[in-house]
Amino acid sequence: xxxxxxxxxxxxxxxxxxxxxxxxxxxxxxxxxxxxxxxxxxxxxxxxxxxxxxxxxxxxxxxxxxxxxxxxxxxxxxxxxxxxxxxxxxxxxxxxxxxxxxxxxxxxxxxxxxxxxxxxxxxxxxxxxxxxxxxxxxxxxxxxxxxxxxxxxxxxxxxx
Amino acid sequence: xxxxxxxxxxxxxxxxxxxxxxxxxxxxxxxxxxxxxxxxxxxxxxxxxxxxxxxxxxxxxxxxxxxxxxxxxxxxxxxxxxxxxxxxxxxxxxxxxxxxxxxxxxxxxxxxxxxxxxxxxxxxxxxxxxxxxxxxxxxxxxxxxxxxxxxxxxxxxxxx
Amino acid sequence: xxxxxxxxxxxxxxxxxxxxxxxxxxxxxxxxxxxxxxxxxxxxxxxxxxxxxxxxxxxxxxxxxxxxxxxxxxxxxxxxxxxxxxxxxxxxxxxxxxxxxxxxxxxxxxxxxxxxxxxxxxxxxxxxxxxxxxxxxxxxxxxxxxxxxxxxxxxxxxxx
Amino acid sequence: xxxxxxxxxxxxxxxxxxxxxxxxxxxxxxxxxxxxxxxxxxxxxxxxxxxxxxxxxxxxxxxxxxxxxxxxxxxxxxxxxxxxxxxxxxxxxxxxxxxxxxxxxxxxxxxxxxxxxxxxxxxxxxxxxxxxxxxxxxxxxxxxxxxxxxxxxxxxxxxx
Amino acid sequence: xxxxxxxxxxxxxxxxxxxxxxxxxxxxxxxxxxxxxxxxxxxxxxxxxxxxxxxxxxxxxxxxxxxxxxxxxxxxxxxxxxxxxxxxxxxxxxxxxxxxxxxxxxxxxxxxxxxxxxxxxxxxxxxxxxxxxxxxxxxxxxxxxxxxxxxxxxxxxxxx
Amino acid sequence: xxxxxxxxxxxxxxxxxxxxxxxxxxxxxxxxxxxxxxxxxxxxxxxxxxxxxxxxxxxxxxxxxxxxxxxxxxxxxxxxxxxxxxxxxxxxxxxxxxxxxxxxxxxxxxxxxxxxxxxxxxxxxxxxxxxxxxxxxxxxxxxxxxxxxxxxxxxxxxxx
Numbered sequence: 001x002x003x004x005x006x007x008x009x010x011x012x013x014x015x016x017x018x019x020x021x022x023x024x025x026x027x028x029x030x031x032x033x034x035x036x037x038x039x040x041x042x043x044x045x046x047x048x049x050x051x052x053x054x055x056x057x058x059x060x061x062x063x064x065x066x067x068x069x070x071x072x073x074x075x076x077x078x079x080x081x082x083x084x085x086x087x088x089x090x091x092x093x094x095x096x097x098x099x100x101x102x103x104x105x106x107x108x109x110x111x112x113x114x115x116x117x118x119x120x121x122x123x124x125x126x127x128x129x130x131x132x133x134x135x136x137x138x139x140x141x142x143x144x145x146x147x148x149x150x151x152x153x154x155x156x157x158x159x160x
Numbered sequence: 161x162x163x164x165x166x167x168x169x170x171x172x173x174x175x176x177x178x179x180x181x182x183x184x185x186x187x188x189x190x191x192x193x194x195x196x197x198x199x200x201x202x203x204x205x206x207x208x209x210x211x212x213x214x215x216x217x218x219x220x221x222x223x224x225x226x227x228x229x230x231x232x233x234x235x236x237x238x239x240x241x242x243x244x245x246x247x248x249x250x251x252x253x254x255x256x257x258x259x260x261x262x263x264x265x266x267x268x269x270x271x272x273x274x275x276x277x278x279x280x281x282x283x284x285x286x287x288x289x290x291x292x293x294x295x296x297x298x299x300x301x302x303x304x305x306x307x308x309x310x311x312x313x314x315x316x317x318x319x320x
Numbered sequence: 321x322x323x324x325x326x327x328x329x330x331x332x333x334x335x336x337x338x339x340x341x342x343x344x345x346x347x348x349x350x351x352x353x354x355x356x357x358x359x360x361x362x363x364x365x366x367x368x369x370x371x372x373x374x375x376x377x378x379x380x381x382x383x384x385x386x387x388x389x390x391x392x393x394x395x396x397x398x399x400x401x402x403x404x405x406x407x408x409x410x411x412x413x414x415x416x417x418x419x420x421x422x423x424x425x426x427x428x429x430x431x432x433x434x435x436x437x438x439x440x441x442x443x444x445x446x447x448x449x450x451x452x453x454x455x456x457x458x459x460x461x462x463x464x465x466x467x468x469x470x471x472x473x474x475x476x477x478x479x480x
Numbered sequence: 481x482x483x484x485x486x487x488x489x490x491x492x493x494x495x496x497x498x499x500x501x502x503x504x505x506x507x508x509x510x511x512x513x514x515x516x517x518x519x520x521x522x523x524x525x526x527x528x529x530x531x532x533x534x535x536x537x538x539x540x541x542x543x544x545x546x547x548x549x550x551x552x553x554x555x556x557x558x559x560x561x562x563x564x565x566x567x568x569x570x571x572x573x574x575x576x577x578x579x580x581x582x583x584x585x586x587x588x589x590x591x592x593x594x595x596x597x598x599x600x601x602x603x604x605x606x607x608x609x610x611x612x613x614x615x616x617x618x619x620x621x622x623x624x625x626x627x628x629x630x631x632x633x634x635x636x637x638x639x640x
Numbered sequence: 641x642x643x644x645x646x647x648x649x650x651x652x653x654x655x656x657x658x659x660x661x662x663x664x665x666x667x668x669x670x671x672x673x674x675x676x677x678x679x680x681x682x683x684x685x686x687x688x689x690x691x692x693x694x695x696x697x698x699x700x701x702x703x704x705x706x707x708x709x710x711x712x713x714x715x716x717x718x719x720x721x722x723x724x725x726x727x728x729x730x731x732x733x734x735x736x737x738x739x740x741x742x743x744x745x746x747x748x749x750x751x752x753x754x755x756x757x758x759x760x761x762x763x764x765x766x767x768x769x770x771x772x773x774x775x776x777x778x779x780x781x782x783x784x785x786x787x788x789x790x791x792x793x794x795x796x797x798x799x800x
Numbered sequence: 801x802x803x804x805x806x807x808x809x810x811x812x813x814x815x816x817x818x819x820x821x822x823x824x825x826x827x828x829x830x831x832x833x834x835x836x837x838x839x840x841x842x843x844x845x846x847x848x849x850x851x852x853x854x855x856x857x858x859x860x861x862x863x864x865x866x867x868x869x870x871x872x873x874x875x876x877x878x879x880x881x882x883x884x885x886x887x888x889x890x891x892x893x894x895x896x897x898x899x900x901x902x903x904x905x906x907x908x909x910x911x912x913x914x915x916x917x918x919x920x921x922x923x924x925x926x927x928x929x930x931x932x933x934x935x936x937x938x939x940x941x942x943x944x945x946x947x948x949x950x951x952x953x954x955x956x957x958x959x960x
Binding site for chain 2: 322346347404405416417419423434435437438441442
Binding site: 606615618 | 875876
C-alpha cells in the first residue's frame, strides 16, 4: 500500500489544494494531509480551525484521506506515519525554486523519503492561500477560490 | 476615452514609476495613480505623504494624470473609477510571476478589467522602492533613483 | 488615433493569438497584424497561406484590424506604417526573457516605438504554434487550439 | 495496478534518466519507457540503438519496467498501453516551463491522463543527453554520466 | 594585491558560505567577510555571535581571510577597506534576480566596485541559513549543513 | 599569476563581450579569449574571421589579453593553457540556467577548474551575437552593439 503525505499550512485550504489532493489519490492508496502547527509562524486560522476546514472540504469525499497536524520536521513526521512520499503542487517558477530547495534539504535529512509533484490545473495556477486572504480582506468575491463555508469564515476574520 | 489605473504602494515613488506612467500616457488618455492604503501593511510614508510625493513628482507635468488613494480591491476601485485597464511595470522574473498571479486573480474577480504591461527602461531595471529605502537607511546617494525632494524626506525618516 | 502592430510568424495563427489581438483592440484604435516573411526561416505555411489563415480567423470580426506581411526589422516597419506600439503576448518565463531582450533591442534601434504586453488567458497559457504543429503531426485533436479550417490545413500538410 | 509511462528521446539514456525511472518505480507498479521515434527529429542513435541501450541499462534490474517505441502522441500511446500517468524529471527552470506547457497541452488532449514529476538527484541536476553528446564529441570523460558501454558507443559515433 | 569583500548576514555561516569563500580565495589575494549589523533586521544570532562563528569556521584555515562587521552600505564599506570587488554565491533563479538588482544598484552607487559570482557546489545548492534555522527549530540533523559547534548553538537558541 | 579563459563562439564579438573581458581583466592577470571552432556548429564567420575581429576589437587595448582557437572541451583546453578559471557573462535567467548546467558539467569533468561570473552592464543586458545578426540581416543600425568595422562585415555577409 502506497502512502503519501501532503504537507502545508492550509491557511485556509483552497480549491487548488483540493485539486492536488485528488490528483495524488489517483497515484497513492492513502493520503495524509499534514497541517503544520509551527508556533513561530503567524496563521490567520488556528491549527484547530484549519483542520476543521480541511476536514469539511476533503474528508467526506475520500475515505483514503486522513488529516493530521504536524509540529515536527516534515520528513520525520512522514517516517513516523509510515509514509514514503511527500506530495507537492507546482504552480510557478518561484514555487519551483522553493520546492527544489525543500526537496533537496529533505533528501539530505532522510534518504528514504522522496517527493512527487503534480501540476495545478490551469484554472488554479494563480491561486494561493495568500491571494485568497488578500481578496477576503477587501470583501471580494471568493466563489472561484474556496467553498462558501470557508469564504464566510474568512470575511468574519477580517471584519472582527 | 481610454482610462487606466496604475496601482501600487508608491512608498515612495521612484524614477522607475515615473517612466512607466509616462509610457502608459502614450497609450491611455487618462491615467489614475492608485495609491493603496491597506492599514494592515507597514509603509514608511503615510498615505498622505505618499500622495503628496506622487503629486509633486507627476502631477504638474501631465494634466491627464489623476491621483487617488484606494482601500478596496484594485479591480473594484478600477470599475468604480470607470477605468478599463490596470497598468503594471515589469522588471524581472520574480516580478513577472507575481504579476501573472495578480492578473489571473483579477480576471477571475472581474472579467471586464484587463491588465497591460510596460517594460521598465534598462536604467531602472534594478530599481524598486525597497532598494531606495535600503540605500536611504545608510545615507547612500539617491540621485539616480528619486528626485532630491524625495531623497531628503527619506534621509529624514531614517535619521529620526 | 492609436495604432499598434502585432508582429509574429503566425505559422499558423491560434486561439491564443486571437485572444491577444482582441485584448489589444480594447486599447488601440487600429491593430496591424504583421506577418514576418524572413526567407531564412523555415515555416510550415507560406507567407501567403499564413496571411490567408489570419484573414479568415480575424478579419471579418474586426474592421479595426489590418493584416500585413513584413520583410524588414519590426521597428522599421512599425515606423513606416505610422504605428507607435508593438503588441506582444506573454505566457511564461522563457517568453518573458526573450521579450525583454527584443524590447530593449528595439528601443536601442528606435526610441519612438514602445512595446506593450498582454497576458494570455489561462486557457491558452500552454499554447504555441509549435505545440499545435507537434500535435497535428500525430493527427491529434486540435479543436481546443485552432478553428477547424486551420486544423484541416495542418493535417493535410503533415499527410502529404 | 498503477501503470505509468516515462516518455523521451533517450538519445542516449543517462544516469539521470535511470535515477528518475527508479524513483518512479517506488510509486508505480509498472513503468513503460516510451522511446519516441519521430522521423522528423534528428537523433544520434537510431530507435533500435536507443531501445537496445535503455534495455541494457534498465531492463535486467527491474522486472516491472517495459520498453516501447512510440510514433504517436504521448497521451494516445499512454491510453493505448492502459497507463494513467506520464512520469517526467525536473531539473531546472527551463525544464519546468517546457513541462508546464506539455502537461497542460496533454490535459487538453486527454483528461484521463495526468503527469507526475520527480526531482532529479543533485548529482545529475546538470545532466542531459545533449551535455553527454557535447562531451563525447571531444572525447571527454563520461564516467559520471553514462555507463561504459554507452560511452564507447558515443565515442564510436563521433569518430566515424 | 587583489582584495574582495564577501558580504552577508551569516546568521549563521554554513558549509555553503565556506565553499564560496574558498573558491573566492583562489581568485583574490585577500577576502574580507563582511557581516552586516543592520539594527532594523532581525537576526537569530547577535553580530558578536555571528562574528565568532565565522571566525571559528574560517579564520584558522586561511590567513588571507579577515572578518569585519558592517553598518554601512556594502559599496561604501568596500571602498573604505580598499577592496575592489564584491563576492557573491549563486544558487538559484530567485538568487539570481536578487543579485542582479543588487549588482546594478551597487554600480549606480559606485562605479569603481564590481561584483563577481561563484556557483555553489551541487551539494549545497539547496542550502541557506534559513533552511538551517528551520531544521534546527525541529531538532533535525544538521551535520550536512554546518559543523557541530554551530549545530549546538542553533539547538540551544531554539530550546531556550 | 592568475590566468583565466573566456570561452565562446564570438560570432561576432560585441560590446557586451568586450565589457565582460574588461571586467575580468580587473580580477585576472591574463585573460585568454577562447574561440570555439566546433566544425559541427554553423557559424556566420569562419574561425579565422572571428579571431581577426576579436583581435581588432580587444588586442590593441590590453597586452594581458591573448586570443586562441579551441577545438577541445573547454576544461581540457583551460588545463592545457595553464589557466585555472573560466570567465562567463550573465545576462538573464535562461543564461543562468545554461551556465549552471555547464559549470556543474565542467566541475564533474575537471575539479581543478572553477568558473567565475560577471554581470553584463545594464546597457548590454539585451545584447547577444544572435540579436546582432538578426538586426544585420535587415540592414538595421548596429552602432550601439558592435564597432563599425564589424557592422560592415555583417552587412556584407547578409548582402552576398
